[in-house]
Amino acid sequence: MVPKFLIARLSLSFTHHRSTHFQLLQPKHNAILLFFNSFTSGTSSDSESDGNHPKGDTFTVSYLINSCGVSPTVAKELSKRVNLKTPDGPNAVLDLLNNYGFSKTQLAKLVMRHPFVLGSNAENTLLPKLKFLQSIGVSNSDMPKIVINSQHILFRNLEKCLIPRYEILKSVLRDDGEVVRALKNAPFAFTYSGVVNYLVPNIEVLRQCGVPQGSISYMMIHCGSVAYRNHSKFMEAVNTAKEIGFDPLKTAFIVAIEMLLTKSKETWESKFGIYERWGWNREMALRAFRKFPGVMKLSEETFTKKMSFLVKDMGWSPEDIAEYPVVMGYNLEKRIIPRFSVIKILISKGLLENDVHFSGIICITEENFLEKFVINFKENLPLLPNVYNSLINAQSVI
Structure with missing residues (x-):
């Protein structure tokens, strides 16, 4: 079971999420300001227009091409979302990420997905998150994959969001090694708002059914997104798996739940049609x-x-x-x-x-x-x- 103080702590982070978001809109948090600015006018009052591209964005486009390795076309699109004034801040960000295992190709991919990272404060905003991930066992080879595929992991509050979710995952799994493997499979795990409402009760249902820890770890590591499904749908899949005859003590029970949750009714009917063409009636197909x-x-x-x-x-x-x-x-x-x-x-x-x-x-x-x-x-x-x-x-x- 997850300690009550963790749930209360995490719930508090949700309660204050909106206020926390506005607190982030302070000058020192350039990344969020730049992200916010992307929804406002992209041209400052003193910018001069050069065709369809403001002259004030020339540095941004040049920096994205020469320092980040993105194509000119992509750079022009990204410049609508991020506006860089000097190379100092972005250089510090790129240097920091490079120290944590990001290759040039991975840096380009990160910038294309999350260009506002270039406006972040490397020392105060990014470094604490990277150090935390490293402290739980994320290697430099895995760091880029996790960060690139997790949209908000570098921008969520460390104490109020990332650490509480880590502690919940740690209570579900056996050690930090499994937490890291689960995070690689489902990078959103540290930022997903449904951890308390979905993951915690879903795991509790499995434990009540007698599912061994090895199978729970298997689910989190190999099909992690299933564990975060809507609780009522997860319950329905668990009950259906038991009705079909799957043994909760075996790993196949978890695989069955995954199939029941990820395949639509239409897909199931289509599968049955394929099986029937090869001589399997519905009973044989379910037995298989x-x-x-x-x-x-x-x-x-x-x-x-x-x-x-x-x-x-x-x-x-x-x-x-x-x-x-x-x-x-x-x-x-x-x-x-x-x-x-x-x-x-x-x-x-x-x-x-x-x-x-x-x-x-x-x-x-x-x-x-x-x-x-x-x-x-x-x-x-x-x-x-x-x-x-x-x-x-x-x-x-x-």
Whole structure:
């Protein structure tokens, strides 16, 4: 459970969010002023017009091109949102970000998405946020990705917003390492206003269902946005997953919730239509989904290619595949086709019985497969290793 004082603290930050926003509109917070100015007249009273572009913006455009690496066209568009007077402030910002792992390409991307960062006070506004992220384990290689993909993380209040949300995530996960991995998956986690209203009760529901911490960590790290969904919809997905027959003690329960929340009813019906064309009725499809929820992630093209090979080329029945749908989760060109082709060759030569189970072919390690089905038959079929390697390395098999 999240301590009550944290919830109260975070709630207070929401209550004062509006007043905090206006407090930020002080001269020392140039970034917010510049962002605000983007909604007002972009031309000062003493600017002289040169065609469609004010002469007063010449420095801004030049700086964006030469120092930030954006194209002239993009620079002209960005100059409507940010107006730079001297290079001192922006240079300090770029130097600071460079010290925290930003490459030239990443700096350009950040500026294109959030040009008002150039007007920030590097020392007072940006540095404390970067130091905080670094203190919880965000590396210089991850810092740019998180900052670029999180719209407000450098501009939200550290004490009232970022730290309280970090403490909540820390209570949901096991350590700072997992917090950082979750943040990489869902960079908005430190700034999203629904942390208390959605994330906290959603996690509590999972814990009440007996979902182990490992599965909760898996959700936050691999499909983090799901945890922040509307609480009533999240509850509905949890109940549906249980009705279908998913075990809350297994990670597949989390994957099922993800599929139920991210796929619309229309998508589900479309999927059922595709499955039916390949011999799966609704009951079989739900059984396959229960055994391997990842099957729902497959596009129609991918599903069709895999079924076509397994049914038409290998002769497996749709019922057999529905009983062991995990086979559909493996790479078609690099694993399914090479391995099953070897099995087909061995069966055709009478060297292998036609009753080898999917799991004994597709799920074993590459080393074990080679030993059991390739090297073991090298005396009878000397070219089999070459055939197998050619299948794996083929650019297009089908």
